[in-house]
Amino acid sequence: xxxxxxxxxxxxxxxxVLDENKNIVELFSQPTxxxxxxxxxSIGRTLREKGYMVEDGGVVSTGYGRVAVPFSNKTVTxxxxxxxxxxxxxxxxxxxxxxxxxxxxxxxxxEGGLVRDFVMNDKCSAGTGRFLEVMANTLAMRPDELCxxxxxxxxxxxxxxxxxxxxxxxxxxxxxGEKKENIxxxxxxxxxxxVASQARRLQIGDRQVVLTGGLCECDYxxxxxxxxxxxxxxxxxxxxxxxxxxxxxxxx
Amino acid sequence: xxxxxxxxxxxxxxxxxHDALCQVLPTAFGDVYLSQENRPEGMGFWDxxxxxxxGIRPSELIEAQKNGQKVFGTFCVYVPDExxxxxxxxxxxxxxxxxxxxxxxEKVLPKNTCPLIKASVGARLDRTCPFFRxxxxxxxxxxxxxxxxAYEILAEDVPxxxxxxxxxxxxxxxxxWAHEIELFAGVVEEQTGNKVTPEKLAEAIKIVNNKRKxxxxxxxxxxxxxxxxxGKDALLMMQIAFFDDPVRCAEMCNKLADELEQxxxxxxxxxxxxxxxxxxxxxxxAIPNWKLHHIxxxxxxxVVCEEMCTGTRYFENLVDETQTTLEGxxxxxxxxxxxxxxxxxxxxxxxxxxxxxxxxxYNVDGIIDVNLKFCSIYDTEGFFVExxxxxAGIPVLGIxxxxxxxxxxxxxxxxxxxxxxxx
Numbered sequence: 100x101x102x103x104x105x106x107x108x109x110x111x112x113x114x115x116v117l118d119e120n121k122n123i124v125e126l127f128s129q130p131t132x133x134x135x136x137x138x139x140x141s142i143g144r145t146l147r148e149k150g151y152m153v154e155d156g157g158v159v160s161t162g163y164g165r166v167a168v169p170f171s172n173k174t175v176t177x178x179x180x181x182x183x184x185x186x187x188x189x190x191x192x193x194x195x196x197x198x199x200x201x202x203x204x205x206x207x208x209x210e211g212g213l214v215r216d217f218v219m220n221d222k223c224s225a226g227t228g229r230f231l232e233v234m235a236n237t238l239a240m241r242p243d244e245l246c247x248x249x250x251x252x253x254x255x256x257x258x259x260x261x262x263x264x265x266x267x268x269x270x271x272x273x274x275x276g277e278k279k280e281n282i283x284x285x286x287x288x289x290x291x292x293x294v295a296s297q298a299r300r301l302q303i304g305d306r307q308v309v310l311t312g313g314l315c316e317c318d319y320x321x322x323x324x325x326x327x328x329x330x331x332x333x334x335x336x337x338x339x340x341x342x343x344x345x346x347x348x349x350x351x
Numbered sequence: 352x353x354x355x356x357x358x359x360x361x362x363x364x365x366x367x368x369h370d371a372l373c374q375v376l377p378t379a380f381g382d383v384y385l386s387q388e389n390r391p392e393g394m395g396f397w398d399x400x401x402x403x404x405x406g407i408r409p410s411e412l413i414e415a416q417k418n419g420q421k422v423f424g425t426f427c428v429y430v431p432d433e434x435x436x437x438x439x440x441x442x443x444x445x446x447x448x449x450x451x452x453x454x455x456x457e458k459v460l461p462k463n464t465c466p467l468i469k470a471s472v473g474a475r476l477d478r479t480c481p482f483f484r485x486x487x488x489x490x491x492x493x494x495x496x497x498x499x500x501a502y503e504i505l506a507e508d509v510p511x512x513x514x515x516x517x518x519x520x521x522x523x524x525x526x527x528w529a530h531e532i533e534l535f536a537g538v539v540e541e542q543t544g545n546k547v548t549p550e551k552l553a554e555a556i557k558i559v560n561n562k563r564k565x566x567x568x569x570x571x572x573x574x575x576x577x578x579x580x581x582g583k584d585a586l587l588m589m590q591i592a593f594f595d596d597p598v599r600c601a602e603m604c605n606k607l608a609d610e611l612e613q614x615x616x617x618x619x620x621x622x623x624x625x626x627x628x629x630x631x632x633x634x635x636x637a638i639p640n641w642k643l644h645h646i647x648x649x650x651x652x653x654v655v656c657e658e659m660c661t662g663t664r665y666f667e668n669l670v671d672e673t674q675t676t677l678e679g680x681x682x683x684x685x686x687x688x689x690x691x692x693x694x695x696x697x698x699x700x701x702x703x704x705x706x707x708x709x710x711x712x713y714n715v716d717g718i719i720d721v722n723l724k725f726c727s728i729y730d731t732e733g734f735f736v737e738x739x740x741x742x743a744g745i746p747v748l749g750i751x752x753x754x755x756x757x758x759x760x761x762x763x764x765x766x767x768x769x770x771x772x773x774x
Binding site for chain 1: 741746751758760761764772
C-alpha cells in the first residue's frame with residue numbers, strides 16, 4: 100500500500116509517495132501553470148506511469164489547488180500538512196516551521212507532531228515567494244539567482260511592504276545606478292524581515308526553527324533568517340516537499 | 352421586492368443603484384442560507400423579512416410616521432431604546448453590512464476607515480438604504496474616532512444627536528452616562544412631542560427586557576451538545592432584531608426558542624456529532640455580513656456564540672424594573688448599558704471575563720477573534736484576548752477582514768487549518 104500526497108501551490112505542484120513504513124519513495128514537482136485541474140491530471144498520468152494506481156485510494160491533496168484534484172480522497176490544509184511533513188523530514192516532533200510559499204507565508208508551532216498554533220500572512224503578498232518573483236523579474240533574473248546574488252550585496256533597504264510600491268522602489272534604485280547585488284540584498288532583506296516579524300508572533304522558545312517551501316533551497320535566505328530571528332534556522336533538501344509529504348501522511 | 356418601487360421613489364432613493372443591490376441579495380441569501388439542511392421552521396419568519404428587507408419594515412415605519420410617530424435611526428448598542436419607546440418613538444438599525452455601500456463612503460472618508468463606517472456613510476449619501484431615508488433623526492455615539500468624525504459628515508445631511516459614551520468605568524462615569532441618558536430623553540421628547548413619564552418608561556423597560564430574554568432563550572439553546580440551530584441562522588435573527596418591532600421580535604424569538612427547546616428534547620441537530628464548536632468575538636457583523644459564519648460552517652465547524660454587539664452584548668444583562676422615578680430609571684438604564692464591555696473603554700478587563708465565561712457556558716472548542724479592518728481598538732485589544740485565551744488553554748485564531756470576498760479563500764484555509772488543529 101502506498102500513500103500519495105499532492106500539494107498544489109500557487110507556483111509549483113509537488114507530489115510525494117510514501118510506503119506504509121513512512122519511507123519516502125517518490126518525490127517530483129512541476130509548475131502549477133494556469134490550470135490546477137490540468138496539473139492534477141498530469142500528476143495522475145505521471146503517477147500511473149510510475150506504477151501507482153491513484154484510483155486505489157490513499158490520495159490526499161493540499162495547497163490552494165487542493166479541491167482541483169479529481170482523484171483525491173481527502174483534502175487537508177497546507178498548514179496541517181507542512182507541520183506533519185516537516186516533523187518527518189527533520190525527524191523532530193517539536194519544532195517551529197516557517198514555510199515561505201508562492202502566495203502565502205506561514206509560521207507553524209508544532210508540538211508532538213501536531214499543529215499547536217499558527218500565523219499566516221493576510222492577502223498581501225509581502226514576504227512571500229511572489230514578492231521575490233516580481234522583484235527578480237524587474238531585475239531580469241531568476242528568483243534563485245537573485246537569492247544567490249543577495250549574499251554579495253548590502254546597505255540597501257526596500258521600505259515599502261506592498262509589492263507594487265516595492266517594485267517602483269526597485270525601479271528607482273535601478274535608475275539611480277545602484278548595484279544589482281545591493282538591490283537583491285534589499286529584496287531578500289525585506290522578505291526576511293517580514294517573515295521574521297510574523298514568526299515572532301508565536302512563542303518560538305527553544306524550538307528548532309526549520310524552513311520549508313520553495314525558498315528553502317536558497318542558503319542565503321536561511322542564513323539571513325537565522326540572523327534576524329537570532330536562532331539557527333535549518334533546512335533540508337526535501338523541505339519544499341514538506342506539504343506533499345504531510346499530505347501523504349494524512350492519508351495513513 | 353418590486354412592489355415597493357413607488358415607496359422607494361417617494362423616499363428619494365437612487366432606484367437604479369438600489370436595483371443592483373436588490374438583484375444580488377437573493378442569490379447571496381440563497382447560497383448562504385437556503386442551502387442549509389433541516390433548518391428550524393421558525394426561521395421562515397426571518398427568511399421572509401430578508402426577502403423583503405428594504406420593503407416590509409420600511410413600509411411599516413412610513414405608516415407609523417403617518418400616524419405621528421417618529422423614527423430614530425441608531426448605530427450602536429449603547430443607545431437606550433427604552434427612552435425612545437417611552438415617548439412612543441420607534442428605533443431602527445441602519446444599513447452598513449455590505450461591500451455594496453463601501454465605495455459610496457470612500458468618496459468622503461479616508462481609506463483607512465473601517466468598512467462598517469464606510470458602508471453606513473455610503474448607504475446614506477448614495478441614497479440606497481430606505482432606513483437611512485426614513486429616519487427622522489439619527490442617534491450617534493462616540494464609541495470610536497472613525498464614527499465620531501463620520502457623524503459630523505452625516506450631520507450636514509440630516510438631524511443628528513450624539514451621545515457621549517464614557518470611555519472609562521469609574522463611578523463618576525456611571526453618573527455621567529445616566530446624565531447623558533437624561534439629556535437624550537430631552538431630545539426624544541422634543542422630537543416626538545411626547546413626555547417621557549416614569550410609567551411609560553417602566554413599560555418600555557419591560558418591553559426591551561422581554562426582547563432581551565427572548566433573544567437569550569435562542570442563544571441558550573445553542574449551549575446544547577446537539578446544536579438545534581446553525582450559527583448562521585442565529586446570526587440572522589440577531590441582525591434583524593436591530594430593525595424589528597421589539598414586541599414582535601420577542602414573540603418570534605420565543606416561538607423559535609420553543610422549537611429549539613423541543614429539538615433539544617428530541618435530539619435533533621443541524622450538525623453531525625463531533626462538529627467543533629466555535630465562538631466568534633470581536634467587531635459587529637451587520638446584515639448582510641455572513642461571510643465569516645459561512646466560511647466557518649462550511650469548514651467542518653459550527654458557530655455556537657457571538658461575543659459581539661450583534662450577539663451577547665445586545666441582550667445580556669437586564670434593566671432593573673423596580674424603579675419608579677425617572678432619576679432611578681435613568682440610573683438603572685445607565686447601570687445596564689455600562690455593563691456592555693466595548694473595546695472603546697480603557698481598561699476593559701470585563702470583556703476578557705465575558706469571553707472566558709461564555710467559552711465555558713457554550714462549551715466551545717475554539718475561538719475566532721475577528722476584527723474589521725482598521726478597527727484599531729478591537730485590533731489592539733486582541734492582544735489581551737488572545738493572551739488570556741492561550742493562558743486558559745483555549746485555542747484562538749485571530750482574523751482581520753473586511754466586506755470584500757477577495758480574501759475568502761485565504762480565510763477558508765486558515766479556518767480549516769484551525770478546525771484541523773482542534774483535532
